[in-house]
Amino acid sequence: MTPLAGTMEPEKNRLLDAVARRVAGHSLEGPYYTDRAFFDLDIAAIFTRQWLFVAVDAEVPEPGDCTTVEIGPYSVIVLRDDEGGLRAFHNVCRHRGARLLDEGRGSVGNLVCGYHKWTYGTDGALRHAPAQPPDFDRDCFALKTVHVRSVGGLVFVCLADEPPADFPEVAARVEPYLAPHELRRAKVAARCDLVENGNWKLVMENNRECYHCDGHPELLRTFFPTYGYTRDSVPANLRQAHERYLRADTEMRATYERLGLPYALIEELHERTTGFRIQRDALDLAGESFTPDGTAACRRLLGDLPTPRLGHLALHLQPNSWFHVLGDHAVTFSVLPLAPDKTLLRTTWLVHPEAVEGEDYDPGTLTKVWTATNEQDARLVARAQQGVANPAYEPGPYAPTEYQVEAFCTWYLARLREELRP
Template sequence: MSPAQERISDAVAARRAGHSLDGPFYTDRDFFDFDIEAVFARQWIFVAVEADLPEPGDRTTVEFGPYSVIVLRDDDEGLRAFHNVCRHRGARLLDPGQASGGNLVCGYHKWTYATDGSLLHAPSQAADFDRSCFVLKPVHVRGVGGLVFICLAERPPADFDEVASRIEPYLLPHDLRRTRVAARTELVEDGNWKLVMENNRECYHCDGHPELLRTFFPTYGYTEADVPARLRPAHERYLRADAEMRATYTGLGLPYGLIEELAERPTGFRIQRDALDLAGESFTPDGTAACRRRLGDLPTPRLGHLSLHMQPNAWFHVVGDHAITFSVLPLTPDKTLLRTTWLVHPEAEEGVDYDRDTLLKVWTATNEQDARLVARAQQGVGGPAYEPGPYAPGEYQVEAFCAWYLARLSEELQR
């Protein structure tokens, strides 16, 4: 074990359950590099939606830590993923972002690859050059209900198939495979990736989200016994809305029950269909739908929201008229990319079926507010006065995330 790994091992062993992590977990370069290898290079990572890749040849790239990966739709309309490294002299094969087209052409020496990764053309090689020895290095890729995940490990976590089989019944009625990307934002937050994830896993701070709290109940994460007096009126509204939504879900045959396995397994996840406040249709100031065309063929817009959280880097909200996906990608110890994508019905037209500003308003504001909170947290955990503090009962999902994360570090330390 290297000196850096010994430091990390000691920190893992010393961590006090129910308390935030020690400062180096959020600030130290060695810890960050180990996060990439123990978590992002081992686990299934959410990176795209199938709507990013509607046609053969469509591709997108994703980057985290030192890795860059191409995800594409091949000529047979299947999903493929490859390391974004030319097999000639290692140049980045494609620039960041999305593109359409057929073959993959390196911008350095024009080595050309098919969408299945095979090398088609390498100019001016020797007569005995064997192109079959220089295929692109593949990466595991899976589509789950219209969401795209990759795994860099040679042997991905074996439980992913089971998790996919449990969450797909919740996703499929919304037909996310047949959607269109209405908008995407990329926000670089001034904080460690774990602070971004932890912030999303609790509503203890939700009074800082006035736009979101028009429809999102502020009692998220609280048990009946823990709801404070100031939130009791909202809780009573929630109970009434929840009873109505359960009747709707049952009548439509939609799965809605909570499945929460955040810390117990390699592919930690949480999924639930739940009520929204006011009109109960969407994330808008009055809770009414932001888009006139609904996802799938569901007969009513009043469906509350389907919430999915997946370790280590993603959460999702699906409402009757659109879906929002969030992907967290670590850049440096104190910089994290939050990529947010809004999906609408494939035939929905901007300016006709929806107003773009209305569609984006709530979560754009919420993301920006969260980014400021994450930056404040990063400043604090990097200071000499910081010491881990206790989680409140409503922050139990933050504790679950930390427990899951530390288990992944322990597994890597034992390899």
């Protein structure tokens, strides 16, 4: 049963009325970010229906390796089975419902319930249940499975009985962009969990625009501030940066063509169930990485790439993730709702599997830009949450450069309509 299943008809009508009132090109009304009913609807319509990015292959590289993830009221185990396959299960014992694994990462031979010692194999089959009657059928009590799939080394799960049918097509279009970086072979260099004091949609909306990027001095050393502008709309104060971008973009396109790297923009953010955007793009200065001077943060490059000067591969997937994949490392971002006004942002940095900490890379240098940027964004999201909770708040118009925020809201509202009026 989803959290929305017991919702009374008047409450559903209230939510539908709010969806119908939304003015295109304007921000959402306050209750979308503050109301418990909307939060429960988001869990039901989004987080139990869609493919969600939750981990990377590098977190579960060997048989028995596992990690857990909290998705609203659900807890999911992602693990590598004895045959090397990827599995996902609900983190619930089939006996009396005790949680099998605590939060975090680890390695197991079997999954043993700490309550009554029911024991499951890495394939989810019940192996041992003490003191059961002779006619007890263990085959009836395997762990409940969750759909799981790796896309170029990025691990997604879906709680729905029938996942979105378009995900395999999206995966097939995205994987050629990711494949040269060999993320499945990478290793985790760092991971950071940041709880932001704002609704999950504010976290996603904030990431989808650079209208506020003057608040990210570390990021803007290499990330061009003209993101989201068209050629004819670049303001006077950004024209010099735009000229640098055009020169760097021309050079990068020649490099991508020479190396056979796909780079063209694919942007289908709200036209399909699994909205996504992917593109290779130039970086400023040395153009190699997110560092103060743009030079590589790791000496060992991902995959067999011959040069670090590749700009960055930017991937965005509705509803909860974005990624930056560079020549020397990759950064993944996963957004998970905790409460109407609390959100977990999990950031993971990946490097070449043989890169040595302190020799090939310094963790502080590797993580500095996005750690600072995440913390700055968290403060902005908290300010936004305070504002939308104020009775004086009313939706305002998006600027043209915020078109991806509008696309996110359009996609999101379509999912709510599907849930409320199946």
